[in-house]
Amino acid sequence: EAGVTQSPTHLIKTRGQQVTLRCSPISGHTSVYWYQQALGLGLQFLLWYDEGEERNRGNFPPRFSGRQFPNYSSELNVNALELEDSALYLCASSLVLYEQYFGPGTRLTVT
Amino acid sequence: GESVGLHLPTLSVQEGDNSIINCAYSNSASDYFIWYKQESGKGPQFIIDIRSNMDKRQGQRVTVLLNKTVKHLSLQIAATQPGDSAVYFCAERGNYGQNFVFGPGTRLSVLP
Numbered sequence: 529e530a531g532v533t534q535s536p537t538h539l540i541k542t543r544g545q546q547v548t549l550r551c552s553p554i555s556g557h558t559s560v561y562w563y564q565q566a567l568g569l570g571l572q573f574l575l576w577y578d579e580g581e582e583r584n585r586g587n588f589p590p591r592f593s594g595r596q597f598p599n600y601s602s603e604l605n606v607n608a609l610e611l612e613d614s615a616l617y618l619c620a621s622s623l624v625l626y627e628q629y630f631g632p633g634t635r636l637t638v639t
Numbered sequence: 640g641e642s643v644g645l646h647l648p649t650l651s652v653q654e655g656d657n658s659i660i661n662c663a664y665s666n667s668a669s670d671y672f673i674w675y676k677q678e679s680g681k682g683p684q685f686i687i688d689i690r691s692n693m694d695k696r697q698g699q700r701v702t703v704l705l706n707k708t709v710k711h712l713s714l715q716i717a718a719t720q721p722g723d724s725a726v727y728f729c730a731e732r733g734n735y736g737q738n739f740v741f742g743p744g745t746r747l748s749v750l751p
Contacts, residue, residue, distance in 0.1 A: 532682075561738065570728065570743040571683070584738045618682050627673055628739065630682035 530555065532621050532631035540637045541609050549604040549634045553621030559583075560602040561628055562594060565616040574617075577602055606636075614638045651748045658716040660745045662729035667710060669731040673739070674703060674714045678725045686714070686727075716747075724749045 533552045541547050553560050562574040573586035577596035591607040600621075606613055614637050620628035652658045664672075670691040675683035689696045689703045689712075696703050702715040712729050726746050730739040 563741075571741040573738050573740070576738045586738075620682075627685050627688050629685060630675075632682050 532619055532629055534617075534619050534631040534634050536634060537632070538635045538637075540639065542639055543609055543611060545609050546605065546607045547609060547636060549606075549617050549619075549636070551602045551604070551619030551621075551631060553600050553602070553619075554629055557621035557623055557629075558600055559622045560596055560600065561620040561622070562602070562604045563618040563620070564588075565618055565633070566612075567615070571618065575604065609638045611638050648743070649746045649748070651750055652719050653750050654719060654721060656719055658719045658723070658747060660714045660716075660727050660747065662712040662714075662742050664710050664712060664729075664731045666731065666733045666740075667707070669733050671732040672703070672705060672712050673730045674701075675728045675730065676723075676725045677728065677744070683728060719747075719749050721749045721751070723747060
């Protein structure tokens with residue numbers, strides 16, 4: 529069974545630009561979660577989607593947004609990038625309310 | 640607000656010894672807990688979970704203990720191996736239907 533996949537693996541952007549990260553969940557999983565992990569730090573919850581709806585949102589500014597598609601894949605969009613947005617962005621999927629399975633992450637560097 | 644923390648940010652153990660990684664949580668309503676392992680450059684990997692109606696659960700070489708009285712969670716790794724070197728995160732689900740809250744992580748280093 530294929531795991532959670534994310535693309536791209538690495539990304540370099542400059543301040544002020546916009547970025548879109550993508551996530552494909554494990555087949556059959558309806559929930560997708562996004563987390564930000566700054567270097568050497570823990571996971572900060574960004575967004576939770578289930579059945580195409582945003583279920584919960586972490587303490588991040590509105591320039592962080594996303595969506596979930598009918599096939600349950602998801603995108604995370606970050607507008608007006610700032611240096612402190614440099615981090616590993618992790619996507620996880622689950623059957624709703626059960627254990628989450630993580631993808632390998634997208635390493636975003638903002639210069 | 641909800642918070643999950645760890646007593647020790649780093650832990651070094653000799654190969655073959657047992658490891659104990661601790662985690663404190665603040666939300667007494669949390670009903671589900673997970674331990675994750677994250678190796679360098681990879682996403683977190685599910686290790687073991689426990690529901691609030693249990694106080695102990697065992698897996699292969701790992702045991703999770705839950706003490707709801709003092710809101711404490713621990714992960715025990717038996718016969719620690721070099722491949723166990725990683726950062727370990729605990730996570731709690733604060734309330735049914737809510738997202739997980741992750742602790743800051745403990746780095747486990749296995750010494751030869």
